[in-house]
Amino acid sequence: MAKVYSYSRFSTPEQSKGDSYRRQTEAARAFADRHGLELDEALTFHDEGVSAFKGGNLAPGAALAQFRERVREGLIEPGSILLIESLDRLSRMEPLDAMAELTDLLRSGVNVATLTDGRVYSRETLRQDNGLGLMVALMVAVRAHEESAIKGRRVAAAWNEKRRKVRAGEAERLTRKAPAWLVADGSGWQVDEDRAAIVRRVYSLTLSGEGEHKIAERFNREGVPPLGRGRIWHRSSVAKLLRNRAVIGELTPGHIEHREGRKVRVEEEPIAGAFPAIIEQETWLAVRALKDGETGAARGLAGSRPIANILAGLARCPLCGGAMTRVYKGSVAKAGVARLVCTRAKAGAGCSYQSVRLPDVEGAILSHPELALKDIPAGKAGQDLDREALSLESNIAGTVAHMTDLAEALEAHPSKAGAARLAKLEAELGTLQAALEAVEERRTMTDQGLIRARAERLFDALEAASGEASPDKGLVNAAMRVLFSGVTVDYRTGELRFHWKQGGETALAYGRAFP
Numbered sequence: 001m002a003k004v005y006s007y008s009r010f011s012t013p014e015q016s017k018g019d020s021y022r023r024q025t026e027a028a029r030a031f032a033d034r035h036g037l038e039l040d041e042a043l044t045f046h047d048e049g050v051s052a053f054k055g056g057n058l059a060p061g062a063a064l065a066q067f068r069e070r071v072r073e074g075l076i077e078p079g080s081i082l083l084i085e086s087l088d089r090l091s092r093m094e095p096l097d098a099m100a101e102l103t104d105l106l107r108s109g110v111n112v113a114t115l116t117d118g119r120v121y122s123r124e125t126l127r128q129d130n131g132l133g134l135m136v137a138l139m140v141a142v143r144a145h146e147e148s149a150i151k152g153r154r155v156a157a158a159w160n161e162k163r164r165k166v167r168a169g170e171a172e173r174l175t176r177k178a179p180a181w182l183v184a185d186g187s188g189w190q191v192d193e194d195r196a197a198i199v200r201r202v203y204s205l206t207l208s209g210e211g212e213h214k215i216a217e218r219f220n221r222e223g224v225p226p227l228g229r230g231r232i233w234h235r236s237s238v239a240k241l242l243r244n245r246a247v248i249g250e251l252t253p254g255h256i257e258h259r260e261g262r263k264v265r266v267e268e269e270p271i272a273g274a275f276p277a278i279i280e281q282e283t284w285l286a287v288r289a290l291k292d293g294e295t296g297a298a299r300g301l302a303g304s305r306p307i308a309n310i311l312a313g314l315a316r317c318p319l320c321g322g323a324m325t326r327v328y329k330g331s332v333a334k335a336g337v338a339r340l341v342c343t344r345a346k347a348g349a350g351c352s353y354q355s356v357r358l359p360d361v362e363g364a365i366l367s368h369p370e371l372a373l374k375d376i377p378a379g380k381a382g383q384d385l386d387r388e389a390l391s392l393e394s395n396i397a398g399t400v401a402h403m404t405d406l407a408e409a410l411e412a413h414p415s416k417a418g419a420a421r422l423a424k425l426e427a428e429l430g431t432l433q434a435a436l437e438a439v440e441e442r443r444t445m446t447d448q449g450l451i452r453a454r455a456e457r458l459f460d461a462l463e464a465a466s467g468e469a470s471p472d473k474g475l476v477n478a479a480m481r482v483l484f485s486g487v488t489v490d491y492r493t494g495e496l497r498f499h500w501k502q503g504g505e506t507a508l509a510y511g512r513a514f515p
Contacts, residue, residue, distance in 0.1 A: 008089065106126075198224060206287050208344055314484060340358055
């Protein structure tokens, strides 16, 4: 007796709720009884929340993919029947691809039966009806694909309109999905202060010099609850927080494109002010300067304001090496003079609270444009480093693509083996990214022509700003962050120490020393 295997697919998990699953199960039993066949109820296949428009039910880990694998391994005997509600449950891909899936099953000896019309597709029935079955199947495939395509276009148009309204200020929220530290509140957002405090601590520890691995280890040791779905903190979860522009109030929308059989998320222009900011702009700039040194000015809630500090994201404390931030509050504001202070001291996390007059520091920098061309470290071109970087970038792209596919499969069908593989890929990606960062740093160190060109741009910016009543501090700041990894404001000696990214320092006196 031929066995019958039931396969059901729901595009969204919600569709599997209610009466649909029970109805399909009873219909499968009735079909088997009516034809005197055996329904294998111990081995049924279900895909929930999986779309067949781009072949998601054939991705690794999907139920239909597992059935196909069993057929290839000979675990499903020839003559068996795959029972589905209708042919569009099997595939909604382009008609030729959908027909290929059906005919591949038939060539392997597995027949396909549909509950809606009671039709059985097999080599024998296709011979007997002179191809009528193939014509029916093709018509179903055309209709199913077009329905999904139309739905996709409508959904895309709806999301485009939502994004337009948010950008234009006509709507407060694009979606109820939010960063882990926010909760939907009416049409806006409410900050979860406990979770926001964890995010702020990640930034504070980073500015104090603690790495991503160390922060993750510290949080796991202290029992700090993870913000995502994971059970523990990983380096990657810390890294994502440090790169998530939502902390400064930005939403970076995107859309999915299918390229060469893979899903690719294409990011769009960020939307400023979409979320409540929980990290100050200068803190964000300081962290980005530590991580890559070339991140542009933040575009958050204060993104439209000009940078008020030439050393934004660059100033470093001479005692702890942490970031220094601009303060203009209390007695400082009354005196009409902004100052630089250590962020750790300001937060009461240690270090010495010693403020430095910002006009003294900026005045020294603006009055010495020759600083940009002084003591530039030597370097040379490195073709081997170029090839090494290209190879690493290729490996990173391949690893990310593999992780994306595996993550989608795990979301539909969780498994310990798959999770372990994903964790291993995540570790490999971290290693590759660290290696690429090291190579990029060495490339910068060896490219003397690039360094000289960047130094000349800084010289021009400083020279232009020095003669203006209201200098363009943002332009100077951007030019400096390309060249320097940081600037130590040493109030003990009254000098600034500019740390070149390729190594070496340049010193400049700015004022009197403090005890």
